[in-house]
Amino acid sequence: MKRFILIGLLILFIVYGCGQRFPSKKEFLMDTEVEIILPQGNEEDFTAAFTEMRRVEKLMNVYDPESEISRVNRLADKEPIKISKEIFEVLKEALRYSRLTSGAFDVSIRPLSHLWGTKGKLKEIPEAREIEERLPLVNYRNIILDERNQTVEFKREGMAIDLGGIAKGYALDCAIRVLKERGVKEALINAGGDIKVTGKRDWKIGLQHPRKEDKVLVVIKLKDQAIATSG
Structure with missing residues (x-):
């Protein structure tokens, strides 16, 4: 099982180095904004990942x-x-x-x-x-x-x-699995603070200072791991 890190009462965001930005798509799923970033992905890859997450949501949605x-x-x-x-x-x-x-x-x-x-x-x-x-x-x-x-x-x-406490993380796992099956080697999915990455790239995840919105408290490097916030 991949390592999973839980951070409480903090906000996560992606830190881009040297102005580099990758192709990304956003949709509203599981009552939150979901962003998928694929450095080498195509439109069909984005669609496949979002479709899989919607499938999980439909299966486990208590509402x-x-x-x-x-x-x-x-x-x-x-x-x-x-x-x-x-x-x-x-x-x-x-x-x-x-x-x-x-x-x-x-x-x-x-x-x-x-x-x-x-x-x-x-x-x-x-x-x-x-x-x-x-x-x-x-x-x-x-x-x-x-x-x-x-x-x-x-x-x-x-x-x-x-299953709200586990469904989002499970949906991320399923989406990453679908992307891997399609040959996608690197990906990041951020579902309202629940983040999962795959591939050899070191993704930099910034934790916003809880009382100073314009400051980063710490930057965490993730490689083929996951991290989540609560609060």
Whole structure:
């Protein structure tokens, strides 16, 4: 697995040396601006990468009632639900991180996070009573994966999952894989602060000073790695 670096409460941006800029395209995906930079790519390469990211978004978008994740959330608290191998593997990886972090990362957060609003709409801050009522529904240990039958089941009624904490990084991985399959040797994808690079080039990523917008706090060099911000 490639090294992944997490930086909190900072803004990332690309630092170009000697005025050099590469071909790039931007689209709005996964509720953020996604930029793809390809030093030697063509229009078809950009299209293929964005198409793959849209595919992942469609698969895992909790706000889309037709997505596979929405189907899981509707049915998995009633009986084991057969899911695609792709969703199964992503869920398995998410649960691994839940165990590693002792639940600090928990994809079963949906019943609680939903109290703060839906996509693009912020509700009023929920009352303590509402939070207390939903807390018992948030526990990754109550998500049961059956590898033999490729099913998922929730042990408590009302549980729901949200892959938002892992889907963006997974989409970057998928897009990079597609680019490599097309013969692209160097690429950078920036999805709202989640950045993944591939190739032998040293990409320079600047971290903006949190209190001085015109200053760079530090420059990080990435080679075939990923970095992400939070905050």
